Amino acid sequence: MATARYDKPDFWSRKAFSEGYPARSVYKLQEIDEKFRFLKPHTKVLDLGASPGSWTVFVLRKLENTGHITSIDLSPLAKNVRGDNLTFIQGDMTDAAVRERAAALGPYQLVICDAAPATTGNRIIDTSRSTGLVEMAIYYAEAMLNSGGNCVIKVFQGGDQQGLLKKMRGLFAAAKGFKPEACRAESFETYLIGINKK
Numbered sequence: 166m167a168t169a170r171y172d173k174p175d176f177w178s179r180k181a182f183s184e185g186y187p188a189r190s191v192y193k194l195q196e197i198d199e200k201f202r203f204l205k206p207h208t209k210v211l212d213l214g215a216s217p218g219s220w221t222v223f224v225l226r227k228l229e230n231t232g233h234i235t236s237i238d239l240s241p242l243a244k245n246v247r248g249d250n251l252t253f254i255q256g257d258m259t260d261a262a263v264r265e266r267a268a269a270l271g272p273y274q275l276v277i278c279d280a281a282p283a284t285t286g287n288r289i290i291d292t293s294r295s296t297g298l299v300e301m302a303i304y305y306a307e308a309m310l311n312s313g314g315n316c317v318i319k320v321f322q323g324g325d326q327q328g329l330l331k332k333m334r335g336l337f338a339a340a341k342g343f344k345p346e347a348c349r350a351e352s353f354e355t356y357l358i359g360i361n362k363k
């Protein structure tokens with residue numbers, strides 16, 4: 166995980182490990198899925214910034230051995246994250262060769278992006294790096310999502326969230342911010358949701 170605040174094991178981390186998820190971030194995706202119901206069997210999913218893999222495991226369980234998930238990260242997935250319908254690409258999501266490999270496995274019905282830059286502690290730098298990753302995730306959604314597809318993208322608050330949502334509204338029938346309860350109170354991250362690609 167990129168952010169130091171997630172390093173200390175707590176109740177939610179222990180619960181995640183005991184349920185077979187390598188990170189507590191799974192509870193954020195669970196809440197998003199309870200609200201928006203994007204995950205169904207036979208879906209093709211692209212997971213950006215996927216390591217150590219709790220979102221990937223959650224998706225694999227929802228797919229029930231159908232559909233497919235392509236997961237991308239700079240770092241490897243945890244060893245127990247595997248599935249016949251999982252393809253992992255280790256690399257930088259901003260890299261053209263990585264984008265080409267992801268495109269070859271698409272198109273997708275859902276793009277999820279929990280990618281976060283390694284934080285410096287400088288809020289302006291961290292937020293602007295996060296915004297760069299969000300813009301790249303929007304690019305993936307534009308290039309690789311089928312019409313009718315959806316996306317979920319993490320963003321650090323404090324940047325131009327309204328500008329990002331405006332860009333997403335050009336691509337999707339609706340776009341909105343959603344902050345899961347599972348985001349720790351002190352966390353300055355939230356999620357941008359794109360619904361029903363035009």
Ligand SMILES: C[S@@+](CC[C@H](N)C(=O)[O-])C[C@H]1O[C@@H](n2cnc3c(N)ncnc32)[C@H](O)[C@@H]1O
Nearest residue numbers: 214216217218219220238239257258279280281
């Ligand atoms: C919060 S963690 C993701 C947790 C994951 N969703 C899970 O549930 O296990 C953020 C991830 O973004 C990845 N990341 C950051 N920048 C990236 C980039 N340019 N390309 C690929 N992955 C990136 C980091 O390596 C890190 O593993």
